[in-house]
Amino acid sequence: MGDIDISCDRDRIDLAYCYDFVANSYWSRGRTRGEFDRSVDMSIPVGAYCDGRQVGFARVVTDFIAIAYVADVFVDPDYRRRGIAARMLSALHSHPDIARVKRWMLATHDMQPLYRQHGYRDLDDVIMMRLDDAASDCDPLR
Template sequence: MSEIEISCDRGRLDLGYCYDFIANSYWSRGRSRGEFDRSVEMSVPVGAYCDGRQVGFARVVTDFIAIAYIADVFVDPDYRRRGIASMMLDALHAHPDIARVKRWMLATHDMQPVYRLHGYEDLNETIMMRLDAESDDREPLL
């Protein structure tokens, strides 16, 4: 099995590859390429890389202080069941720019078991939330 690399370097993202996946997902059908690019620009993204190419993506929409919303998480079907989604979540949760965020949220129709492993709890059948109790103990950003 090839090594998986996780990076929050937005310069490494293959936006064309990401958009092609996102545009065909149940949660983003109808989103234009321009809208996708803008959403990534306005977020904290993470990519997963293996075998010389991108194989996963996720992003966080945040105010950097109070709330973070995980969005557009996907792993290439050929690379699933390797823990890549979990590695991307771990990288986002540990990102220094959002270390003070206490309330993390997301919506999913089918991946609740993965998110529960990372401390997310069901608010309803689709919305999940994670409270980072340690966020108050970290140094303020400002």
């Protein structure tokens, strides 16, 4: 396997590939392709790529100021256990357009250990939150 490239360039996102994975996930059964495409349009996406093809995806829904919600995180089964999800999360956490966001949230039934490594804390069995105290040190949006 080649090197993994992480990118927030939305033009690189393979929407068909991502939809096929997300549509079969436990968290979004019933979501249509049109709904998925719109959700990506209304978010900041990140993709993971290897040898010219997409192997991972995640997105953040945000108001760019107060809150960010991490959604639809996945890595192709053949590429798991290589730190790809962690790298995608880091790319989203450091994205310049959302540097002032302090409160990050997500819901997961099975990946709590990964998110805990990135500063998320359990609010209940499913919801997790990360407070980014450094966000207030960033220049305010004008």
